[in-house]
């Protein structure tokens with residue numbers, strides 16, 4: 001098997017239950033089955049879109065892969081090796097260097113009291129990529145240039161409130177890149193941004209995926225951006241993966257709403273569903 005077809009992250013029968021703190025008629029604890037038996041693989045330089053209605057379990061899948069939640073059952077393999085969920089903190093930190101998350105809301109994901117320099121220098125130091133002050137500054141500036149925030153010198157001392165939504169999301173993307181990950185889990189990374197800049201951010205993510213051979217899990221409600229960005233598509237419905245693969249899935253059967261706000265991407269949807 002060639003390098004490009006070797007999965008870097010594999011999920012096998014992932015299952016997640018959340019206790020509800022209530023009891024049923026028989027005295028058993030009630031649980032919500034957020035994700036049931038999800039299996040899929042992520043590949044270097046390839047994006048997999050995870051599409052589904054609200055509450056279908058997409059975020060829970062990403063959080064298990066990011067190891068924010070432990071699965072109730074199932075296996076995650078990184079480079080073929082099963083993850084030990086009772087492993088050391090050092091092992092968890094190493095894993096998180098390889099697997100980074102980008103969140104939906106760049107307003108909430110950046111700390112308003114810290115500068116761009118702080119947000120980007122922290123992962124560089126934590127993961128041991130830069131040590132001296134000069135090294136850190138050079139790498140922070142390089143990260144800002146990689147996400148097209150230039151001149152980088154003008155952005156490095158800014159605070160989140162001094163940036164637009166798109167610029168904040170670029171900083172959040174740069175923060176994920178600072179760890180030098182191989183896998184990026186992007187949870188609706190453009191859905192809170194102005195329509196006019198969504199495509200710019202998607203194009204930035206696509207460039208990074210190709211240039212750095214990142215494996216992407218791209219969570220979205222928006223079928224048009226899934227088709228624009230991702231090579232593979234998985235569809236979730238009520239906690240289960242109901243469809244997937246490189247072929248065009250039949251979204252219409254699931255009645256997933258297509259946001260009218262995504263007018264710039266709409267022609268792509270029409271072309272590919274013809």
Ligand SMILES: Nc1ncnc2c1ncn2[C@@H]1O[C@H](COP(=O)(O)OP(=O)(O)OP(=O)(O)O)[C@@H](O)[C@H]1O
Pocket residue numbers: 018019032033034052053054055056057058059060061
């Ligand atoms: N921490 C939690 N405790 C209890 N239930 C939860 C928790 N997190 C998620 N759930 C439930 O699990 C199910 C799946 O939620 P999840 O957030 O993964 O769906 P989603 O597809 O990402 O939805 P959205 O698109 O709205 O973000 C939902 O029924 C949700 O209410």
